[in-house]
Amino acid sequence: MKVMLSTTVNGEQVQEAVLPRTSLADFLREDLGLTGTHLGCEMGACGACLVLMDGVPVHACLVLAVQAEGSTVETIEGLNETGAAADLQARFHDRNALQCGFCTNGMLMSAQALLEANPAPTRDEIRDALSGNYCRCTGYEAIVDAIDTTARDRAARTEAAK
Ligand code: FES
Numbered sequence: 001m002k003v004m005l006s007t008t009v010n011g012e013q014v015q016e017a018v019l020p021r022t023s024l025a026d027f028l029r030e031d032l033g034l035t036g037t038h039l040g041c042e043m044g045a046c047g048a049c050l051v052l053m054d055g056v057p058v059h060a061c062l063v064l065a066v067q068a069e070g071s072t073v074e075t076i077e078g079l080n081e082t083g084a085a086a087d088l089q090a091r092f093h094d095r096n097a098l099q100c101g102f103c104t105n106g107m108l109m110s111a112q113a114l115l116e117a118n119p120a121p122t123r124d125e126i127r128d129a130l131s132g133n134y135c136r137c138t139g140y141e142a143i144v145d146a147i148d149t150t151a152r153d154r155a156a157r158t159e160a161a162k
Protein backbone atom coordinates (compact mmCIF):
# COMPACT_ATOMS: atom_id res chain seq x y z
CA MET A 1 0.00 0.00 0.00
CA LYS A 2 1.35 3.40 -0.93
CA VAL A 3 1.80 6.21 1.56
CA MET A 4 1.83 9.94 0.94
CA LEU A 5 5.23 11.59 0.91
CA SER A 6 5.60 15.32 1.30
CA THR A 7 9.07 16.70 0.75
CA THR A 8 10.93 19.53 -0.95
CA VAL A 9 13.11 18.63 -3.92
CA ASN A 10 15.32 21.27 -5.51
CA GLY A 11 13.21 24.01 -3.94
CA GLU A 12 9.87 22.62 -5.08
CA GLN A 13 7.26 21.11 -2.79
CA VAL A 14 6.51 17.53 -3.86
CA GLN A 15 3.60 15.36 -2.77
CA GLU A 16 3.52 11.84 -4.14
CA ALA A 17 2.18 8.45 -3.15
CA VAL A 18 5.09 6.01 -2.77
CA LEU A 19 5.57 2.42 -1.69
CA PRO A 20 7.24 2.30 1.73
CA ARG A 21 10.12 0.23 0.35
CA THR A 22 10.94 2.65 -2.49
CA SER A 23 14.44 4.07 -2.17
CA LEU A 24 15.01 7.79 -2.41
CA ALA A 25 17.14 7.15 -5.51
CA ASP A 26 14.33 5.27 -7.28
CA PHE A 27 11.83 7.95 -6.23
CA LEU A 28 14.01 10.73 -7.62
CA ARG A 29 14.83 8.90 -10.84
CA GLU A 30 11.56 7.14 -11.64
CA ASP A 31 8.87 9.29 -10.07
CA LEU A 32 10.46 12.71 -10.56
CA GLY A 33 12.61 11.97 -13.63
CA LEU A 34 15.74 13.31 -11.90
CA THR A 35 18.14 10.85 -13.50
CA GLY A 36 21.24 12.87 -12.59
CA THR A 37 21.24 10.82 -9.38
CA HIS A 38 23.08 7.78 -10.71
CA LEU A 39 22.81 4.23 -9.46
CA GLY A 40 25.96 2.11 -9.36
CA CYS A 41 26.42 -0.40 -6.56
CA GLU A 42 23.04 0.20 -4.86
CA MET A 43 24.67 -0.78 -1.56
CA GLY A 44 26.20 2.44 -0.24
CA ALA A 45 29.72 1.84 -1.51
CA CYS A 46 30.27 3.90 -4.69
CA GLY A 47 28.72 7.32 -4.00
CA ALA A 48 27.21 7.70 -7.48
CA CYS A 49 23.80 8.30 -5.89
CA LEU A 50 24.77 11.05 -3.43
CA VAL A 51 22.24 13.79 -2.85
CA LEU A 52 21.97 16.39 -0.12
CA MET A 53 19.25 15.86 2.46
CA ASP A 54 18.88 18.88 4.71
CA GLY A 55 22.32 19.91 3.46
CA VAL A 56 24.03 16.63 4.38
CA PRO A 57 25.27 14.16 1.72
CA VAL A 58 23.34 10.88 1.87
CA HIS A 59 23.39 7.75 -0.26
CA ALA A 60 20.03 7.90 -1.99
CA CYS A 61 20.24 4.14 -2.66
CA LEU A 62 20.22 3.45 1.09
CA VAL A 63 17.64 6.03 2.19
CA LEU A 64 13.97 5.23 1.80
CA ALA A 65 11.91 7.86 0.05
CA VAL A 66 9.60 8.03 3.09
CA GLN A 67 12.58 9.07 5.21
CA ALA A 68 12.66 12.31 3.23
CA GLU A 69 9.27 13.29 4.66
CA GLY A 70 9.46 16.96 5.66
CA SER A 71 13.06 17.24 4.48
CA THR A 72 14.78 19.31 1.86
CA VAL A 73 16.48 17.26 -0.86
CA GLU A 74 18.90 18.70 -3.37
CA THR A 75 20.11 16.81 -6.43
CA ILE A 76 22.60 17.64 -9.14
CA GLU A 77 19.74 19.10 -11.18
CA GLY A 78 19.09 21.57 -8.33
CA LEU A 79 22.74 22.59 -8.25
CA ASN A 80 22.61 23.11 -12.01
CA GLU A 81 19.48 25.26 -11.79
CA THR A 82 20.81 27.54 -9.07
CA GLY A 83 24.32 27.69 -10.51
CA ALA A 84 25.61 27.19 -6.95
CA ALA A 85 28.31 24.81 -8.16
CA ALA A 86 28.93 26.33 -11.61
CA ASP A 87 32.49 27.29 -10.64
CA LEU A 88 33.16 23.79 -9.33
CA GLN A 89 31.80 22.26 -12.53
CA ALA A 90 33.99 24.59 -14.59
CA ARG A 91 37.11 23.57 -12.64
CA PHE A 92 36.26 19.86 -13.14
CA HIS A 93 36.05 20.60 -16.85
CA ASP A 94 39.26 22.68 -16.95
CA ARG A 95 41.23 20.08 -15.03
CA ASN A 96 39.82 17.09 -16.98
CA ALA A 97 38.57 15.72 -13.68
CA LEU A 98 36.10 13.41 -15.36
CA GLN A 99 36.20 10.82 -18.07
CA CYS A 100 33.05 8.73 -18.47
CA GLY A 101 31.29 11.05 -16.00
CA PHE A 102 29.34 8.33 -14.21
CA CYS A 103 30.74 9.26 -10.79
CA THR A 104 30.86 13.00 -11.40
CA ASN A 105 27.45 14.02 -10.10
CA GLY A 106 28.10 12.28 -6.80
CA MET A 107 31.57 13.82 -6.65
CA LEU A 108 30.10 17.28 -7.19
CA MET A 109 27.52 16.77 -4.44
CA SER A 110 30.25 15.69 -2.00
CA ALA A 111 32.52 18.55 -3.01
CA GLN A 112 29.78 21.16 -2.77
CA ALA A 113 28.78 19.93 0.70
CA LEU A 114 32.42 19.96 1.79
CA LEU A 115 33.06 23.51 0.58
CA GLU A 116 29.91 24.77 2.28
CA ALA A 117 30.94 23.19 5.59
CA ASN A 118 34.66 23.90 5.24
CA PRO A 119 35.51 26.67 2.72
CA ALA A 120 39.27 26.15 3.04
CA PRO A 121 39.87 22.39 3.18
CA THR A 122 43.32 20.86 3.01
CA ARG A 123 44.00 18.33 0.27
CA ASP A 124 43.77 15.59 2.89
CA GLU A 125 40.37 16.89 3.97
CA ILE A 126 39.24 16.91 0.33
CA ARG A 127 40.40 13.32 -0.07
CA ASP A 128 38.64 12.41 3.14
CA ALA A 129 35.38 14.00 1.93
CA LEU A 130 35.64 11.99 -1.31
CA SER A 131 36.45 8.72 0.42
CA GLY A 132 32.93 7.41 -0.30
CA ASN A 133 33.03 8.35 -3.98
CA TYR A 134 34.52 5.79 -6.32
CA CYS A 135 35.82 6.69 -9.74
CA ARG A 136 36.89 3.92 -12.09
CA CYS A 137 38.39 6.29 -14.65
CA THR A 138 40.51 9.02 -13.09
CA GLY A 139 43.35 8.93 -10.62
CA TYR A 140 41.56 11.32 -8.22
CA GLU A 141 44.44 13.84 -8.41
CA ALA A 142 42.62 15.98 -10.98
CA ILE A 143 39.42 15.84 -8.93
CA VAL A 144 41.24 17.00 -5.79
CA ASP A 145 42.93 19.74 -7.85
CA ALA A 146 39.58 20.95 -9.17
CA ILE A 147 38.07 21.16 -5.68
CA ASP A 148 41.20 22.76 -4.21
CA THR A 149 41.23 25.42 -6.96
CA THR A 150 37.53 26.12 -6.49
CA ALA A 151 38.07 26.64 -2.74
CA ARG A 152 40.90 29.08 -3.41
CA ASP A 153 38.91 30.95 -6.07
CA ARG A 154 35.90 31.26 -3.78
CA ALA A 155 38.12 32.55 -0.94
CA ALA A 156 39.70 35.11 -3.27
CA ARG A 157 36.28 36.31 -4.43
CA THR A 158 35.07 36.62 -0.83
CA GLU A 159 38.20 38.58 0.09
CA ALA A 160 37.85 40.87 -2.94
CA ALA A 161 34.23 41.60 -2.04
CA LYS A 162 35.19 42.92 1.43
S1 FES B 1 24.54 3.50 -5.87
FE1 FES B 1 24.39 4.34 -3.90
S2 FES B 1 26.39 4.18 -3.10
FE2 FES B 1 26.52 3.18 -5.04
Ligand code: FES
Residues within 6 Å of the ligand: 097, 098, 099, 100, 101, 102, 103, 104, 134, 135, 136, 137, 138
Ligand atom coordinates in the same frame (compact mmCIF):
# COMPACT_ATOMS: atom_id res chain seq x y z
S1 FES C 1 34.83 9.55 -14.55
FE1 FES C 1 34.25 7.50 -15.00
S2 FES C 1 33.80 6.66 -13.06
FE2 FES C 1 34.59 8.59 -12.62
